[in-house]
Amino acid sequence: MSKIVVDMGSWKTVLSSVSKNTNLMDRTLIAISKKRGKVVEIGEKALSKFRELGEEEIELVKPIRKGNIMDAELMAEYIRKMLKKLELFQLRKRMIFILPAQLGGNLRSVRKISQLLGLSSSFIQNPISICVGSGLRMDEVDARIIMDMGYEKTEVSLLSFQGVRKVIVSDLGWSKVERFVENFIRRDRSVRIDPESLEALKKFLGKSISDEEEVFMKGVDLSGKPVKFVVNLGELGNEIEFFLRDEIFKLRKILKDLPVGMVGSVLRGCVILSGGLSFLRRVRRMVEETFNLRVKRVKDPAIVSVEGGKLILRDKALRRKFLMEI
Incomplete structure (x- = not known):
């Protein structure tokens, strides 16, 4: 069975084949012909098609907004076209979705996507895959704060060895x-x-x-x-x-009303910084000064989640603990 890890973002979507160890990344955009009502291109090519033919002929759709799947059918068509580019010819495929810690309606959407594609599927929460993908262990006692600063939102999660303990979401992106x-x-x-x-x-x-x-x-x-x-x-x-300092300060509320016994663990831990916005100059320093904690920024925020997902799949203990059926 071919296993594919999928990280769907508002800006980019990444598909990674576990067996071939290859990643395919493209913009989360879909070009639809207004005359035929069909998908004609996806990703960067969708944007090029829109610029070439204009809004009179092409509707440019963003199927994901602020980390939430807005149209499961269009997203299924997007993934179908991405799978063809990966050239996976096995009949049986299993999709492992990387989903936000705050699931919202995404679980229902990926269930529908799986049905439309005829695939079995599971999911892993994004902060856990980021933690593992950044090289840190999930079986250590000290807590970690995962700050994923994406295109349309920032999700801050408090992790312990048991998993996600607390989540806050901001429109900072x-x-x-x-x-x-x-x-x-x-x-x-x-x-x-x-x-x-x-x-x-x-x-x-x-x-x-x-x-x-x-x-x-x-x-x-x-x-x-x-x-x-x-x-x-x-x-x-x-x-x-000056603008970001106030926005980052608001994220400190993740430290309020911590579960009993976690205060010392948080102080010994660190903040793992991911997402495209984390590479904006001075952001790392601002997070360090605001949280008064060590900050580790991941090397490649574009693929850290899918790489973490693949590591979880290869580790029996992590797989049993963090791989959830849809």
Whole structure:
């Protein structure tokens, strides 16, 4: 039987074959033909198709919002197309979904996806797969705080060797930072930044570069005229840090009303930082200062969950404890 680990995110979805040890990652986007009502492309190709043909012919759909599956049928079609790209020809397949600690309606959605695809399925909670995928053990006594800072939300989970003990969810994510940057530039320069320039700016903000460095961006002024303008990365970074400090401080409520006997364990433990937003400059330092705990940032937040899921599948004790049937 072929086993596939799936991590579905608002920004990207990752499928990983356990037997072939290969990962396939793409944007969580679906292009639908308005004339035929059928899916024509997924991922980055869906975005290209939308840009090529325009909104008159193509509807661009995001099937996942803030970590929640909004359309199980479309997501099933997305996964079906991804499976073809993985070139898995075994008739029997088992899907292992990585799901948020706060399940919501996702369990019902993945059950429907499994039925549509004709596959048996299980799930692992995301903070557990991140912990294992980051190289830490789940059988140690000390607690860990898993902070997964994604595109549309941040999920903070308190873990012990027994599993997830407490969860809080915030709307802090890259999308919120994007809106802050767009509004800041609009107020400061009277310019609406171009989407491609915004994507490039995000990459600059994730690098360790001089605070005096400046980059050229494109946009349009209030009259709609195309313009080029300069952004000082240090100045913008300071504005973002001021904005983020309040947002990160709100996440401290995970430490309130801790279960009896866990206070010392939490203080001896650490914060594991994952998700795309975790690589924004200064975020790690802000989390360390706000929580007053050691912070370990995962090396590759894009695949840490599926890698953790595969490690759990290979370990009999972890599999029995954390692999849940759907």
